[in-house]
Amino acid sequence: MSSEGLVKKLPNDIGGDASGKIERVEHELLPWEKRCHALADVLDFHKIINTEEKRRGVEALGSEMIGKLSYYERWIVAFANILFQKGILTPSDIATKMAEVEARAARQLKSHPNG
């Protein structure tokens, strides 16, 4: 395929593509996935990231990430990228906060070793 195809047809634009049998899979959302969905809605309500920007952000991840990340993994990574583009957050803000979140979780794990 010429490289033009990669530009002209977004990786999410799959209507009419050859594909396999439909497996009727479903799963109860994990707590973080549900929070991520609620986050998406609230970001749209405030037009911090509208729904269409979210879609664009997911498409912009490229076919490899779209293929390998799960649905809400794509959303949260797209949100981070869009927030960087808009100058609302920086990668270092997120890195620092994630370290904090991890340390907090580690403390909780220690204080409740048996869950």
Added chain:
Amino acid sequence: MTAQTIAQTVVPALGEIPDFQVGDRVRTAVRFPVGHYRLPTYLRGKTGVVERVIPTMGVDNEEEGYGRNAGSKGHYYRIAIPMTEIWAEYKGQATDGLRIEVFETWLERI
């Protein structure tokens, strides 16, 4: 003045009146925007009929994708396209069809 004569004095803004009406024959454009688009490629350059004018006007969702949340709005149309128009080798009945909402910038009259 009666309600009807008052309505006759109203001047709609440019763009408020839909360009297409139910039953109009239209063709979707063949073009390849970069970055974000909302007309799937399998429906480019296809001929169909306007089945409904979506009553709520909206921002062009391809611009919305880059953060334009307000400003001038346009019309979306629900377009009926026969499956046999889309797929040369369609396995089904000739009456089977597809419906999609298309923003006005993608449509031309035929």
Added chain:
Amino acid sequence: MHVENHDHDEPGHDHHHDHGHSDPHEEISITELPGYYDMLETAVRELLVERKLFGADEIRRQIEVLDSRTPALGAKVVARAWVDGEFRKRLLEDGRKGCEELGISFYDDTQLIVLENTPEVHNLIVCTLCSCYPRPVLGLPPDWYKLKPYRARAVYEPRAVLEEFGTHIPDDVEIVVSDSTAMVRYLVLPMRPAGTEGLSEEELAALVTRDAMIGVIPVEYQERAA
């Protein structure tokens, strides 16, 4: 269903404890470290709350909204349309207003077109570009609706797709596939099964499944043997 450690799980706890300690998560006991994306979500959300772009209560509220949206709402709409011809007319004219009449709000700025299945026409909904779905009336879509095989194939071989769901559509029935892409969402109004004349509206609603309102299966009714 509680998906988070909602503070009202703890009796006597102040529901609005936003005084300097806005993080309900400190109190959760956990058995393993959260995964990378889980922590990324927490980090993004907490940073935006700290910057006062929205409140933590808004996320909690929206989780409750999401939990309250299930296919039972759509089923209620369908059953009402089956028993009340005037309502059915209004619903087909303006799906959103019809649902709002029954108290179902639209929190996401979408419109709704209700597609009526008849002996002549069978409707099926899909979103090939992403995963548009009538969330206010059906809740969140199943995974298969969001995965490639359904999204890719529903628009070019709907009859084969329906067969995979065990649904055979006769040749003289027209199939209409609606590919959802912008502000309009779709809900299929399935055909009322034969033999249900004596059922109450509530009993009818209990027959209506999510998949029937997506259009991949019909509503079935097995008359109980006396």
